[in-house]
């Protein structure tokens with residue numbers, strides 16, 4: 641039964657309780673509401689809503705061109721179609737600390753369970769690219785304080801992301817990231833997202849330095865190696881996101897299908913790899929509607 645019954649506050653409370661119990665939670669990125677249904681059906685712990693994916697979906701680079709309204713609308717569409725908690729990428733918070741406050745309340749209203757705010761300057765860039773700049777520590781902590789003060793549901797998870805690691809090579813980069821992480825926790829952050837960690841030891845060092853959950857970004861083709869759930873759990877990580885993984889997989893499959901139609905004149909050779917009509921209908925579950933019912937549909941709760 642996929643039809644969504646959990647309320648936003650239920651989802652936030654569940655997320656909080658599972659993190660407090662020390663569990664490791666895996667959140668694949670949902671590129672649309674339907675993929676969130678699939679993530680839930682496969683038994684994952686939550687869904688991630690990626691800024692890179694929302695931007696790419698609109699054909700835009702991930703440099704903060706999307707507006708709060710666009711991000712909140714898409715997040716709401718995804719969050720309401722699943723019983724799982726959804727965590728959304730709020731980039732730099734869409735402006736000054738005052739804007740961050742409004743961002744938090746708008747995302748709460750969209751029904752998500754939490755979000756992360758990062759310390760990059762505007763325009764921001766993908767965390768795994770070189771040449772990023774970050775704001776000073778005072779500005780970074782102000783963003784988090786504004787976020788924490790603005791939330792109305794105390795269970796809404798405010799995560800602080802720091803991007804300092806990618807801009808500083810060597811041990812100095814890690815040390816600066818750890819100092820920032822501690823200051824962001826002091827400012828009220830409920831979790832830390834240390835972006836672009838190079839290896840497991842770096843995740844371990846951050847997790848040991850703070851007493852809140854640490855998030856690992858397992859994005860492909862980036863600066864971090866792809867570690868397993870068990871490796872990350874052993875390093876003390878509690879939230880693992882796979883932000884662009886499903887979009888990349890789906891687009892990879894779409895390219896192969898388009899090539900096949902161009903080359904052979906039909907998609908027949910790839911039908912075996914496609915999601916079937918019956919499986920699609922299973923995921924598109926709403927109010928007990930049965931697509932294969934031959935009777936005219938009347939509402940049957």
Ligand SMILES: C[C@](O)(C(=O)O)[C@H](CC(=O)O)C(=O)O
Nearest residue numbers: 690691692766767768859883
């Ligand atoms: C996590 C991230 O911010 C996202 O938008 O999903 C990106 C992911 C990516 O571009 O691979 C990031 O900056 O890491």
